Amino acid sequence: MKRSAKWLGNLGVLVALAAGLVVWIMLPRWGVLAVAVLLGLWLVLTRSGRLALAATRVGIASLPQRWGASSVIIVGIAGVVGVLVAMLAMGEGFAETLNRTGDDDTAIILRGGSQAETNSVISRDQVPLVSSLPGIAQGSDGRPLLSPELSQVISLPSASDGSDVNAQLRGVGPKAWEIRPQVQLVEGRRFEPGLRELIVGDGAHQQFSGLDVGNTITIGNQTWTVVGRFESGDSHESELWADAEIVASTYNRPAYQSITARLAGGGMQALKAAMAADPRLKLDIETTRSYYSKQSEGLTKLIKVLGTVIGAIMAIGAVFGALNTMYAAVAGRAREIATMRAIGFRGLPVVVAVMLETMLLALLGGILGAALAWLVFNGYTVSTLGSNFSQVVFSFRVSPELLWSGLKWALGIGLVGGLFPALRAARLPVTTALRAA
Structure with missing residues (x-):
């Protein structure tokens, strides 16, 4: 019965720690600042806090003597933070690339109910109907600024x-x-309409071979000439552009997939209302910013979940590393801790001192991991599959928010890893510790 109660008690402590760690990681900046201010005030203004600071200084002073063991905590937590930040930076970079692709001044038109260009069909006779609707900006030649496209x-x-x-x-x-x-x-230069000529995005030029200007490549059993290279700062850099009519004839595509149009001032509502009023146009419209943001959501969420899961698994290993290291440190400092207890240090200052020491090591590990992630991965260019199963070239983005999240993970690991050794140090009988030493 006692064993079951003890087991349930330990399980409750673990659940409470896990819940507390989740709350800590989700805590906003003002919440972390509030916790830090309250802890600082307690350390400075209370007798127990001042004793905890004195005990912490003693522990930190002895760190050089056990630097090898302490480095286990630093390296372990640095690995967790580095991997976590790198994974999340990949998702953030992919989302940012697609978010930069669109804006609120252009709209994309798809077949009603289509979620992407790949499953959209717009017949050729619908294009002139759309071009005559209000809300579409006019070019310098007085013609509507819209582009029927296929992918x-x-x-x-x-x-x-x-x-x-x-x-x-x-x-x-x-x-x-x-x-x-x-x-x-x-x-x-630009491709000439009616010719099998291509211009390639800078990302595609880096990702694929044979796309230098002047080269010829075979696409759809036809020979195409690369005549230009462009930059756009968005996902279009991963594409090859050509005349829509030539692409349609090469692949026997009788219809388009989308229409991209530049909107006049306040044109979205007028264009949407005019399309809804014409029964021949069973089409959906949204801004390109909204469209490309939706295209990035699925992969971004997947990367975030995978990064969190992998980080959590590694964090468990780091917690056990911290536990072993701090248990060994407490055992090695048994006489020192017992002496402090004997001269008036209560249990709470000892607990706080051991935890502060662990969290200091965790903070060092977090800073190291975050710095490595930023130096190695920030701006690192890779490619992944987009919503149409083609390669999208993008760069990792290690933002200040990700670095902040990594440091919170590090401190959370240090908090959990230092708690049990700290409780053991506080409960260590003074006489037993002095005899054992």
Whole structure:
């Protein structure tokens, strides 16, 4: 009966610790600041706090004598923070790349109920109907700024190992340049309508081989010439652009997949209302910012979940490393702790002192892991599959928010890893500790 009660009590403590760790990691900055201020006031203004500070200084002074064991905590927690921040930086970089692709001044039109271009079909006779609707901006020639487009997944050799990987060939209309002014040529020229010519994004140029300006490549059993390279600072840099009509004829595509249009002032509501009033246009419309943000949600959530799970698994290992190290430290300092207890240090100052020492080591590990993640991964360029199963080139983004989250994880691990050794130090009988030493 006593054994069961003890087991249930230990289980309750573990559950409470896990819940507390979750709350701590989710705590906003003002909450962490409030906790730090309250702890600082307690340490400075109360007798127990001042005793805890004195005991902490004694423990920190002895760290050089057990630096090897203490480094286990630092390295373990640095690994947790580094991996966690790197994983989350990948998701944040992917989301930021897609979020930069759209804005609130352009709209994308898809077939009603379609979630992406890949499952959308817009017939050719619907294009002139859409172009005559209100809400679409006019170009310098007085014509509507809209581009009927289609997307084709093609296979190209990877620049890294030569293996075939998916790429996105986008067929665009003549107005695509005015609709997307962020697309700027950095080499070569634009493709000529009616010819099998390509311009390639800078990300695609890095990701795939054979895309230098002047090269010819085979796509859809046809020979295409690369005539230009562009930068856009968004996911379009992962694409190859060509004349929509030539892409359609090459792949026998009788319809388009989407229409991208630049909106006039307040044009979204007018365009949406006009489309809804025409029964021939069973189409959906949203801003490109909203569309590309939705495209990134799934993968971003997956990366965040995987990063958190992997970080949690590694955190468990780091907690056990901290437990072993601090238990050994408490055992090695048994006489020192017993002496402090004998001269008037109560249990609470001893507990706080051991935990502060552990959290200091954890903070050092967190800073080390965060610094390594920032130095190694911030701006590191990779590619992954987008919603159309083509490669999207993007860069890791190690933001201050991610570094802050990593430090909170480090302190949380230190809190859990130092608690039980701290309680053991406080409960250590003075006479037993002095005899054992």
